[in-house]
Amino acid sequence: MSDNQFKRGELYSFITGVASTAIARRLQKNFKQHGIDITIEQWSVLYHLWKQDGLSQQELCNATFKDKPSITRLVDNLEKLKLVKRVASVEDRRINMIYLSGAAATLRDQTMEMANQTLNEALGGVSTEEIEMCKSVLQRVYDNLK
Structure with missing residues (x-):
């Protein structure tokens, strides 16, 4: 890619997450409007535990x-919100395993639905081919720097 295809500031801003930040802010706003009192960072931890x-x-x-x-x-x-609990690992008590509480399980469907709605809103007017190309380029950028 030659240096003149993008203005450097625009490219760096895009790669460092302007779009990602906008989506996270909208999702946080949607959580707040629905009375869900967790941050996007907390939700990302819950998301991985739901998986x-x-x-x-x-x-x-x-x-x-x-x-x-x-x-x-x-x-x-x-833990203070009673959404997860720490349990010492059976193999190595220095390691804490993080488990979801029942309250976190009930939060899953509601927040995942909001996340899907937010993502659909963000991707309005973007074709499947454009999404696949974007994913491919960003994966290559990640792999180059991994």
């Missing part, structure tokens, strides 16, 4: 691309 319950804090770090102190803080706050 696979009982992840270690390190696995959550890897899945969410967050550092250990951030995950510790997020899990602390999710």
